[in-house]
Amino acid sequence: MPATNPRKKIKEMEVMVAEAIPEAHDTVTLVLFTGNDKLDYQPGHFLTISPHQFPGLQRWVAYFEDLKGKKEPPRAYSMSSSPDEKYLAFTVKEERYVSGVTPYPPLLSPILAKRTLPGAMMVITGFTGPYRLTDEVRSRYGEIVHVCAGSGVVPSFSIIKHDLRMNEKSKHTLVFSNKVMEDVMFFRQLRELEQQFPGRLRVIHTLTRETQNVFSDQVRQGRVSHTLLQEAITNPEDTVAFVCGPDHSVWQRKAAKESGEALPPSFLSSVLQGLEQVGLQKDQIVKESYG
Ligand SMILES: Cc1cc2nc3c(=O)[nH]c(=O)nc-3n(C[C@H](O)[C@H](O)[C@H](O)COP(=O)(O)OP(=O)(O)OC[C@H]3O[C@@H](n4cnc5c(N)ncnc54)[C@H](O)[C@@H]3O)c2cc1C
Known part of the structure; x- marks a missing residue:
């Protein structure tokens, strides 16, 4: 059989925003009308959006x-919908400008997350990405563990709900890190999935800066620790891990090199180190960085 060129599947589509659903104080899911376009995407894939198209x-x-x-x-956004759902959707968290920390104000995410209303038109390009649960990986491992931070949960959310519905035996654990409770996206949807698929999905939230007493067995305090990873991964030989969240950006690395200052470990690097300590090999880890 001739090899298919995956780039041929990537195409531009003009879409209309059907709904803008708030997921957290700074996060919105944009549900799209795509007309008759064939939506050839897989859970974990992303689309891209060029900022040049917006007159504002x-x-x-x-x-x-x-x-x-x-x-x-163009900026990349993972699909929060899954291919078995009627509509295509992606979820955007507004990036912040922090005086003295971020060199420039963020360009695209503020208007997507805060200023995009139903009826808005935009051109998207998709779909692609290596953050996927392939049949080969699924057949090799019995346990699927996701370790995500902030909007890094988006592709795992799509993978989890799709796989729970499509594969009767699949088992997922999600360790989901945020700063505070009000940052947590998909809280209700994840709870509903846990109830709908008892024993097949376990979600452990962990909050690094929450000051209210919201903690419980499901909502832990602190960073993703070695102990938490050990709790989530009970059988390292039979586990594949999906890790998605912030890493150092190229600019941060360059600035650190120039100044000679060491960067503190990023979410991604500390989780990868933790997974190694728990006993996972490199080929048992699928990762995506949003930095
Ligand atoms: C594969 C992938 C999937 C993603 N999926 C999602 C998703 O599902 N949801 C989501 O919310 N986000 C997602 N992202 C992140 C998203 O693509 C954007 O990076 C994010 O929305 C910020 O874009 P922005 O235009 O608002 O900010 P930007 O303008 O890109 O700025 C972001 C930060 O970078 C700094 N910066 C920008 N340019 C420079 C420069 N030249 N030098 C130094 N610093 C600079 C800015 O100061 C700012 O702090 C994904 C990223 C990737 C790579």
Whole structure:
């Protein structure tokens, strides 16, 4: 059989926003009408959106391109819908400008998360990405563990709900890290999935900066620790781990190199180290970085 070129499947589509569903104080799911386009995507895939297409952003795009000395690239967003659902959807968390910390205000996520209403048109390009639960991986491992932070949960959310519905035997554990409770996206949907698929999904939230007493067996305090990973991974030989969340950006690495200062470990690097300590090999880990 001739090999198929995966890039041929990537195409541009003009879509209309059907719904903008708030998921957390800074996060929105945009549900899309795609007309008759065939939605050839898999759970874990992402689409891309060019900031150049939005008239309201044109002066910012031009200004940032002058400042940064290069073209603003398209931004990637993982699908939060899954292919068995009627509509295509992605979920955007608004990035923040932190004075003295972030060099530039974020360009695209604020308008997608806060200023995009039903009826808005946009061009998306998709679908692609290596963060996928393939048949080969599923047949090799009995346990699937996801360790995610913030919007890094989006592709795992799609994988989890699709796999629970499609494969009777699959078992997933999600360790989901956020700063505070109000940051947590898909809290209700994950709870409902746990109830709908008893014994097949376990969700452990962990909050690094929460000051209210919201803690329980399901909601832990602190970072993703070695102990928490040990609790989630009871049988390392039979486990595949999906890890998605922030890593150091290329600019942070460059700045650290120039200043000679060591960067504190990122979410991604500390989780990868933790998984290694728990006994997982590199080929048992699928990772995606949002940094
Ligand atoms: C595969 C993949 C999937 C993703 N999926 C999702 C998702 O499902 N949901 C989601 O919310 N996000 C997702 N993201 C992140 C998303 O693509 C964007 O990076 C995010 O929305 C921020 O975009 P922005 O335009 O708002 O910010 P940007 O303008 O990209 O800025 C982000 C940060 O980078 C800094 N920065 C930008 N340019 C420079 C520069 N030249 N030099 C130094 N610093 C710079 C800014 O100061 C700011 O702190 C994903 C990323 C990847 C790679």
